[in-house]
Amino acid sequence: MLSLWVLVVFHTYVVIGHPQCLDYKPPFQPSKPLTFCTAYSSFGCCDSVQDRAIADKFRYITEFLDNTGITACGEYIRNILCQECSPYAAHLYDAEDANTPLRELPGLCGNYCTEFWFQCRSTLSLITDRDLSAIESDVAKFCRYLTLDDVNYCYPNVLTNAELNKGLGEVKADDEGCLQLCLQEIANGLCNPVAMVHANDGTHRFFIAEQLGYVWVYLPNGSRVDKPFLNISKAVLTSPWAGDERGFLGIAMHPDFRHNGKFYVYYSIYAKKDEKIRISEFYVSTDNMNMADHKSERIILEVTEPASNHNGGQILFGIDGYLYIFTGDGGRAGDPFGEFGNAQNKSSLLGKVLRINVTGNDKGLPYRIPPDNPFLRERTARPEVYAYGARNMWRCSVDRGDPVTGKGRGRIICGDVGQNKFEEVDLIQKGGNYGWRAKEGFSCYDKKLCNNASLNDILPIFAYPHSLGKSVTGGYIYRGCQMPNLMGRYIFGDFMSGRLMSLKEDKDGQWQYTELCMGPAQDCNFPKLINGYYPYIISFGEDEAGELYFLSTGTPSAAVAAGVMYKIVDPSK
Template structure:
């Protein structure tokens, strides 16, 4: 998620790719650019919300059986979708605390695994006035669609530049909180923060929010005994804007936004070094002492910036039931081209991704509901559910 301002004109020009006006609720269908195989049927995006949202960046559920969907708006609000309708009153409004614009804003939310009982959840935002990253805890009120406003700050990370903030927060199957942080911005990671294990920037962190003050370090984090900050789980990342856990296998998938040429998909391992700024994708970028790749973990898939592609948006391994042919495929997209890709999660090292759908959207995120069905979030203000095209019957 970078260069939002720079690509705004391009995205607005491309808005005529929609086959319906913003107020209509007709599905977005694959165009002639979509590529499908015999195993995957033609797909469509069913509109859930097409008006009333301001710069949505993420969608998730609370795992409490309520069926509610929560949408993060970049200016600082969390909105609620209940039974397919967008509620007028926000679940939480942090707009007075949030510094928004470009790549800054309210960037992520994660609900505690025991949210149904304790009402706890985590947000990630860039604060006023300095743009530092804040990871903080909030609690649900007595009403399931409203939050309390008291904040408990867990972590503050200064941001040297206004871009590459990361923003993803998610609880893993181990019950621990994972936090995605970009390299701090500018171009080319000029201070080499991503490779510096004494810095939190350019990393995925893992902390225990159920212990400690304000958190505890998991004892099996890779640098607990030294060699780096103990919060670090993996490093060498440029801007891991969206990552997710496969709800069946527990594997951690991350899409790392590239510099000028290559976007990548990574399977994250504890203590792994994913190469930035030595590498951009699987290609040498700015090695300090020659292109030494020993010890680096290469992406399982990558793509270049041809055909209007510019910024990868990570998704999920599909585990829903509505489209059985998608089972076991990791779905992700590109913010600029609007393409939706699929990668076989059972053999990702082949790096053979397919374009399943040309959406015409500015794909800022994907999301899952409690049943594992997938949603696509359009930064211009829409939420869509992924579905198969109805099969035609002969007459």
């Protein structure tokens, strides 16, 4: 991964830097302000533990100096020690070149080194714990040992270089405020890739599902296993029509997949003159970890679909261990089924978020009902219903939570595809009513239902008009390591417009919108990085480490191998 290295490219004498740390990881904002190397509290390579260790070393060194020596040399010593916290530490210590040894001290600029020699040359042996008295009397030898030839990266020039530090620690935005990103192509030649998941089993492989009914295993080195992990294409109902919403639509690995080998799939079928959605359980093969046991299928749930569109398709496990199933409203336009539509009818499984327990069932039933499901004691409601009023939620995810505070952990966020005017993003709450068909986004759709005082619906955290896009694709709240600038930002897209978007929650709980776009060629001009993608954004995914990907295609047909999976890369890294 190139973002793990310091890269320097010269374009008409302009230097573009990619800061990195001694452990080859990107810089970050410390969770607590540093008390010693305070210059790097907002963005750098040290946490509070490393900061305290550097402070202890400084105190040890200064114990050998009198007050005059501390006054004259203390700042030099502090500056040199604290370069370990610089976002450019890897370059200052020559850590990015595996063929050269790691420098004991950061590379200094010539003028600064000369100043240090005149003022404090006798402290060098204290800083390094080595006897360097042989070079202390010769300024040329002294600075040959300490100076870094690259005048752009040496200390302290690295702090004042405008190009290197422009926007450091921030995702770069263009003149219109669009956050600029680059991409890395991870997989291609896919037929409508609808989902990417990982097994959270320590293997760091990932699984990509195609609408036709194939699931492929990709190994950590990017290679694909020759035979599909799962092939149920003969059972899956779909067609080559562009935009057909039926097919293999979702996959979820059991939270304990490492030990029980279970996974669950969501797909369309044709049975007894009806189209249905089916949720099934499979086991991985006992002989091959990269192959499913195709004979192990156990049908968990089937729901009849009155139309060929709005099939839902998301399936995932919450942090409570229960399986969540996101169904569409049944299709056609305006949810025309019954007096007030399927979505508002709690006796229907369509237009819902369902929650079931598929673990530890000892009575031979396909699943159990969690005892705290919200409508368990409501006579006219299906006990599986967890939330309702959904039109066609397409792509939902579970927030891993802030890596330091844990804030947000476990919340489920979804994109819900709109009707005529608005697309929306929702945070799922137990027992919540998400308004459809009474409302579309924040707007009334069915005025009679909308004015019903008992509606008590939960408003979206964000809705956008069809001038921006016409089919939302839900994404993930980024919680990975490689792009700290995106931390906590919800990344999602639109299938029809190809627009990439983001939301960031502020301290008041409001979500602020910022568009994402591709960085210019100069910013993405590194091997394996690109700044363009196929526009039909089908799905998003994250790997075991929480790094973020999206899947799109140039031709939205299950029969055309025009699908690609991209990894999102922050070019400021």
